[in-house]
Amino acid sequence: MPAPATSPASTALPDALGRFGAFGGRFVPETLMDALNVLAGAYAEAQADPAFRAKLQDYYANYVGRPSPLYFAERLSKLVGGADIYLKREDLNHTGAHKINNAIGQVLIAQRMGKTRVIAETGAGQHGVATATACALTGLECTIYMGEEDIRRQKLNVFNMRTMGATVVPVTTGSRTLRDATNEAMRDWMGSSEQTHYTIGSVVGPHPFPMIVRDFQSIIGQETREQSLARLGRLPDAVVACVGGGSNAAGMFYPFINDDEVALIGAEAGGRGPNSGDHASSLTQGRPGVLHGSFSYVLQDDDGQTDDVHSISAGLDYPGVGPEHSYWKDCGRVRYESITDAEALDAYHVLARREGILPALESSHAVAQAMKEAPALGAGKVLVVCLSGRGDKDAYEIARLRGEPMG
Amino acid sequence: MRSPTVNPPHSSENVMNRIDALFTRLRSQGRRALMPFLTAGDPELEATAALIGEMVTRGADMVELGIPYSDPIADGPVIAESYTRALRTGIKLASIFAMVERLRSSERVEAPIVTMVSYAIVHRHGVTAYLDRAVSSGVDGLIVPDLPVEEAADLCRLATARNLSLIQLVTPTTPRDRALKIIASTTGFLYYVSVAGITGERRELPPELADNVAWLRSQTKLPVCIGFGISGPDQIRQLAPVADGLIVGSALVRRLRGAAERPRAEVVGEIGGFVEELARALTLT
């Protein structure tokens, strides 16, 4: 059950140093500080420019296909029992996930700043595809860093990125997943920031990235709020989203932060179980520390070394989380839970059979959490799940896990 | 917030920090400092101790000791891989400090030792715990490459109270007004990063490097040392006239690849030889 709020969460954050309460900030080499300051200035200017906002709106409406539908999953709700479950269909966006909301916004900023090249890290490949897409759309050069293990798990997205003209650089260091791809992207940016913008893919990293990504993703929560009021005449009772770095969740939650009657629940990757190395539950099992330029909950050993993590879903396979989530957790405004690989896989199949929707494995964590929440909430209540992406990219991996490889 | 009037366990107010003493001496002799960088624990910690002793004997004035970290974003492949090799040996911070303590007590190594350490590690151990142990083991200063000046106020105050130097970095991307802020909270020496980018040897260093360092030296009494990209004696000769000291990292660490499979004495001798070559280049300029 939702913990009582220990202190009200403010929506007026971050402060000038990029802090959300104790969390956030900038823990990066001096070499990047000027680029971050320049970016913060350019971002503020863009947001104050009606022409920029109009252009972004136009892309959202006519290119991405926004607003995304709020769909009543009636057969799922019947099966589970209790609250009515609605799906916020980010999977229907162009490129198949919420990542495009942020990628287009940031690439437009890069273009305004006169950058000629864009780099990004990607885990599941959805942010990589979204960035490659936005670069094809604007004519900017694009390089995507992706861990070798993720390249294996997410072949379709790699193929699509390359088709759109992006260079995909395999990262072979460390665990060869999202965390290592993020290191490589930051290293590239250390030497290239003059002509290159780093389009970070989640609400992580040094200020101003967590704020920028949250703002661009907030379209999810804003639409959900409006759709809910228009359709149901009220706000939902609970909202659930999966949390990797935390961008779809931040975008979904932020517009509801001041609506105390709306319970906000984040679902992290519980992996194979609670032992270190078997999961990626930074908020529910980690502790405050520094990773990738920000102070936030992190999975780290007693010596400050980042733990190995695991998740069935490449997009949640990350040992850190955005600083605003750490703030919301400590304020008690958002409740964070952990969903195992098996529970996510089960939810994936339930949604496929019951609703004819193949969710991304990341989003399947949110569906699994919703299946636990709905009966507890009870009949007559409304629960919205952020269906952050579609599952096409995961078909090969799920077939392999089922022992029926597609070849 | 802790009170600024902490009584540090091992500070001796009237004793000059080894780094300050070194630069005072070198300046009076018209000499520059040679500062090799090594990863603690690559190939393993006993070898690091032997390497430090050897480097100091063969001309190193100060040693920069890299504390291995799992996610170093300022480091190129050579040092990042070196960190990985060290971490694979299961090395812990406690054993690194114990090694330094041993060098100070039984080996009588007197050259200044500075740790290069991610704030992720300092924070996990606790700032005061880290600093106290650094002092008690005989470390003289620290470089925290992922702690920009905005976040460094507490660390600067607590380090200064312990007579530990907090060496901060200025880079080619640092605006000049910002550089002045960094200078104001730096002790020991100012670290000028020669290139905008990660650590690693460079064939060419930027043409504006000398001007930038000259400007910094006109703004502060602190010694200004140049690091990142320096690959060998030629660049040492080129840069020595403009700086108070030169830091050589990747060029040295690269020579430790595969060192675990070789006899210790051979590796130590080879690194010593390289340091001697660098030291000779420095004194002949």
Ligand SMILES: Cc1ncc(COP(=O)(O)O)c(C=O)c1O
């Ligand atoms: C469909 C989908 N959902 C969620 C995520 C996790 O990212 P975040 O927590 O930033 O939304 C990803 C990341 O790749 C994704 O592709």
